[in-house]
Amino acid sequence: MSAPETAPRPLPPALAGLRGGLRTIWTHRKARIGLIVLGLFVVLAVLAPWIAPYDPKDNSFGRSLAGSAQHWLGTTAAGEDVLSQLIHGARISLLVGFGAGGISTIISVVIGLCWGYVRGLPGEVINFVVNLFLVIPGLPLMIVVATYLSDGGISVIIAVIAITGWAWGARVLRSQTASLRGRDFVEAARFSGERAPRIIFREILPNMTSLIAGGFFGAATAAILAEAGLEYLGLGDSTIVSWGTMLYWAQNSNALLTGQWALLFAPGLCIALLATSLTLINFGIDGISNPRLREGSTGR
Amino acid sequence: MTGTETTTGPRDTPGGEAPLLSVRDLSVVYEPVGATPTRAVKDVSFDVGRGEFLGLVGESGSGKSTLGFAITALARPPARIEGGRILFGDVDIASMDHEQLRTQRQGGFAMVLQAGMNTLNPVRTIRQHFGDIFAAHRHVAPARREARAAELVRRVSLGPEVLDRYPFELSGGMRQRVTIALALSLEPQLMVFDEPTTALDVLVQHAVMDTIRALQAEEGFTAILISHDLGVVLESAHRVLVMREGRIVEDAPSADILHRPQHEYTRMLLSHFADPRAEHVSLPGIEAPEPAADGPDGPDAPAADGPDGPDAPAADGPDAPAADAAAADAPAADGPGRRRPGAGLELRVEGVTKSFAPPRRRAAGVLAVDDVSFTLAPGGATALVGQSGSGKSTLAKMITGVEKPTAGTIHLGSTSIGPLRGRALRELRRTVQMVFQDPYSALNPLSTVEYTLTRALANLTDLRGPALRRRMLELLETVGLTPVEQYAAKLPHQLSGGQRQRVVIARALAADPQVIIADEPVSMLDVSLRAGVLALLRDLRERTGMSLLYITHDLLSARLITDDILVLHEGRVVEQGPTAQVMRHPRDEYTIRLLEAIPDPARVHGA
Amino acid sequence: SGCSLQIRSRPDPTIGPDTMLVAGDKGTPTFTANFNPFHANKRTAASILYEPLIWINPLDGELVPWLAESWDQPDPQRIVLTLREGVSWHDGTPLTGEDVDYTFRMLQDFPANDVAGAWGRIDTLEVDGRTIAITLKSPDSPALPVIGQTVIVPRHLWEGVADPSTWRNEEPVGSGPFQLGTFTALQYTLDRFPGHWQASSIDIEHLVYPAASEELDLVTKGYDWAYAYMSDVENTWMAANDANRYWFPPGGIIGLHPNHDVAPFDDVDVRRGLALALDGRQVAEVAAEGYMDEASQSGLLLPNQEDLLDPSLPERGIIGQDTQAAIAAFEKAGFTYDGTTMRTPEGEPFTFAITTANGYTDWLRAVQEVQRELGAIGIAVDIDAPQPAAYEANLSSGDYQVAVGSSNGSDAFQGFSNLMSGEYYVPVGETSQNNRIRYRSAEADELITRYRASVDEAEQSEILHALQRLFHTDLPVIALYYGGLWGLYNQARFTGWPTAEDPYAPLQTYGSSPLLVLTRLRRAQKEAS
């Protein structure tokens, strides 16, 4: 379509909605804190090679040193700089959080929306598959899949977490889709000759942005925690530098016994902070999808 | 500013005693987090005397409910009472603490909420609802509670067996009655009814209003009836407050409102009343075809003529003049190859029946449509009327191929619609289109008008590129949304209800359909917007020659734009014939009841 | 470190001076009563409840007479053992040749119990009184330690058992210096067996085995004896108690195991290039925090097996890092090095994957160091770390390029043979537990056959020297550093522990080691009690 441009066009609605959404999140006090913390972590991750004082894998320093001017948080049992590892670890956690969170969100969106839209046997089949994934125990399944795919590095962890983590989201999205499906504009789109995929993804999907965003941040939080758990159990890729592997190595080298405090304390705290920031953002998103949840008091 | 002036200063009430409720300079503001505050009620003052029946009318969003909540001390954040006083008897309700407020609910003021369907706790039986209230106030001795509850439901014309039911086991009308009975159990001095009948069916609405009127007369409580339907209010209330944009613009006895309306807004509201049974029926901007019109085709019906009396408010600018604009622009909108009247296909419905599987185990199946036959001639307009659940929408769905008939056939020209699937069904959309009931939900809130129309055009026509966009703008012009460029870029929430419905109609027109099915296209719109949309529909039919199946429970609008009518009752056609004739001389008892149920202020206050 | 929270051990004051707290059995996390000494999942203490014919020192393979008081190998195909007199079972029944006979018959009938594979070598076995005469299937002098390590079980109690390979033997009756005391799911105890043939040299009354788990526990509970790799042992174990000591002798060689069926690792110049490019000392430093030494390419555990070492090997067989020589070796193999990238003869950058097992942290550290050092001469190494089971499966079936592995133990010949003998060769895809590197060398096979046929110590020693030279020049595996035997002990209550100066046994808490150690330990405060 080459329409003659007459007036400056307003933002496409999806973008405008996003901007509006961001503004709403920002006005939410808790969510704002969350955004700021997340932003800090992102900056840390992106600029890690420049911010970090050393290469995180450089093991040429003394072993298990206490904090000092050279090594603020000391060194690991292998002689690596803890601070540098911590800074670089943000990359993995963010990657896993956004990667696995993103993938599982995409899966749950595709499946949840189709599930909510179709009726009859296909719906029952999807219901069955989703139930299966809900019923199969999560962490054990993750462990089995992780052992099965154990030599693929971080991408495998992302895949494992995504595969095991989408079902709940799909279920939530389904009920929302089913209710949107009953709205007239969906029927109207059908009367406009739209086909099912376009109705699902162009008409219904944008109306669930906040729900999906909420699901995404929830999934990202879960993914970050799951990655740390897997790494800690030694079922991940211990060659990478992530907060999870830091804890794994810390535990492995008796950081508590040697007084390598930072080594055990800092990565856990970082995980908690990052996850908290995502949860705080979700407070704001909850407010978008359910205006009643916006801050305020009930007057009681 | 006649209205506001008349309400300043205390006013003598019918009984001559001190007013029961006195509202002074009340302002209420909504302050939602992260959004701009809305002042919903602005400097409102009025008094209500003991035993008075006061009406409160105004269009949607004018602040009626907000006012109702404020005076019953139920305003909750984000609402905030910004200023003014509410005196109940001698007490300022702002000075009451939580517990005082709670205890005075008994024998004080009660409120029956809008959307009465949802005001009952879904997991408690009606008996438990009564029990909770009795336990909260202890104004009925435990031994008498059972009998009192039974008596109360009897007062609202229900049997004692409802006490053991859960809300979902009751129909909407029954629930609304239960709500009223619960409010009554508080033995209040003041009862605020917030649109007690809006969500209900015409016949039920009629019955519930009768109950309220009778109760008020018997119990003598003071009543405030909130409604957007001036007819309903005028039928019941002694005095009427007219509200507009948060202010009270007129405050006068009902008879005065009816006969000597002061404010132009009141006049506008009144102008949208007409009796469908009359010989000549017209509303601002639209006039019913003459009853003598010879045949269903009626292309010779007079076009909308002359200025339309009191105009629609300025807020909905493009709506009101739309009919004229469309009429004036008719030749321009007529592109090449546009069909002329009579060139289309005939829709034949023959012995169609639809039954649904029982919704729950052990329940009986539903016979939604039962052996319905009729013919919609090319260019004709037929109304399908009947109360809620009579099968109107189901019939529409079968005609559009969304549902398949259990028995019988539907033909459009020579095509049988029943067996169509997938691709063929999409093809059908080029000839049969639908205008949806609720313009607020029929448009995707995230799609611009341009997108909505463009998609329909791209899917249903062969137009592409600039031609497509041209046609899109043309459609907007056809439905009177000018300047077209400006409207094309808007999102639904930037449009009024009437404008939205025009977009919905434009979308239905995209494929140049030969049959348009309009399922209650104006029932969700304020009166002020209805006439415009109706005029547009009629006008379009006349210009393009498409046929119109108009589904409604509103007989007046059926009278205005259709030639023929079918009255549906429990899935069966009980009466059928030319619209004007059926309305003026109904034969079936059900049709008569439908006509009776139409609120008619004149009946009470004398014409 | 300036940490105020130094964890100190808190010995349980109720444990008497005659009682030893051993962190010897992990429990996962609780104990199941399984004292069948032939089971892989037996309780650790099963190895001291029952005794072998011959005690083998895991440090250097030295054979010590145990239930067999002496033995003889009249020719390479025959072994004659003489059973000790005066040995009795915990229930008082004397231990006789019949028990030995029963044990071997049982192993023959239930191969699942024949963990060492004795019947893979024995042709016939005759017991006559105290004499056990064994004929081997072929000339096989190294079969002695394999057969000799068999533990003997009492016939009178085992005979009635339907299937000794699935029997859990919950109330064990053995011949060892200790017998089972109490047993709970979280802890069991052993009591001194007064009727033991060495009872006079056993000074400890009770052994307590709690289901310990983590290093934190080891350090805090005040164990007398533990076996664990303890990171930063000086600041943890040693700092927790003034009497805590450690001794980490070598117990095996950790090296790179190239798959000889995969090019270019079939090329000795490539293997030499890899060996020369690596700094074993640095790898040991990184992998074992400097507690272990760089391994000798002789294939021997040094200094344990110093007396077996071929004196002609330069630097005691240690191949130091020599980057120039490494590059030269690669170039000899047709590789090219342009200062940044090592290219194969085909011109491709030389990259390969090293397989290690997930969770073996020291190996992982070692590989990471190897990766760094090879990276310095333009060789890119990928790390492949499947779970241990998958690692084992990959190695057995030859599904790897280069792996980290442990080889060469206390028995020097067995080490060479298991690794290099062509008789174990199977092609990639078939599985074998021996010679997983798929090494084939006529010279090695010839030396191994000759050794088996020899009962002459001097000849055996000469053959071992030749094997060491072959190991050194042909580099079937590239030795990196020694795997340690991580002994931790406390000398406050018991003395006489093995040390580097008196390396009579390693400090393993599992296997037969404790049999010897427990007979040497003395109470420190005998008088006081």
Added chain:
Amino acid sequence: MRYFLQRGGWFALTLWAAITLNFLLPRMMPGSPADAAIAKLSQNGPVTEETRRAVEAQLGVPDGSLIQQYVDYLRQILSLDFGVSYAFYPEPVSGLVAQALPYTLVLVGLVTIASFVIGTLLGVLAAWRRGTWMDALPTVGGSFLTTFPYFWTSLLLLFFLGYVAHLFPTFGAFSATTQPGLDWGTVVDAVYHAALPATTMLITSLGGWVLGMRNAMITTLGEDHVTFAEANGIPGRTVALKYAARNAILPNLTGFGMALGGVVGGSILVEQVFGYPGIGFLLFNAVTGQDYPLMQAIFLMITVSVLVANLLVDILYGILDPRTRR
């Protein structure tokens, strides 16, 4: 009737699929049970071919085609005989599970229920007193604690309260010298040992329930029937509990069902850190030891209990929500 048949049919199908998945999943893992056993043995030195053969013979490592194994497996399930564990050979799987299950049921089960009850009550309170500290504390505090990695919280508690302050035992479910029985001393001992793991699980799971209930409750509080109840002067407590909470709890029941069903799976990380002899620990060992029979039995137990818990919650839902009753 049709409804029940349909429901039962899907239930059976899901169960069958889960059972089949339980069969396939372990077998998809690379390496065999023997490999896992050898990996464990080889930590004590190189393992020879002879040893491998003995180990394989001992474990009776599955042979026969996959189909044959599958048939055997189904037969085993029908006869509720799960065979002998590989990792704990020759312990029967049923014995191992029976030994571990009580600990997990008591620890994880009680904590899950307590967490749901406390969390839900706090959520009700938070929503009812919205905007006050009674809202902020449980909501923000709860969700902050929820974001802590489980095992990390466990480690910190273990270290400070266990090792540094010596307030709590650091390992296991009872004292080493206790012979587990049903006397008072054992119970006290067990509670003492369960205190730290329980605390960890409680504080890390509470937030979820608080938040879920609070949000549902706030939504319900905005509904008309609550406003109407207030308009009728029904006291706050009744409105909060019988009107708002009663309805708001319904959506949370599904989550509770899942959690309850997951109880038998134990809590791998927590049990691992505290050396708690429950199913989670057992499962972890089963997985790392490629113990097919044990894994299958535990997985089966988990799937069945999740399914059954969901069924129970459906029934409960029916009792609490009259709308679903007919």
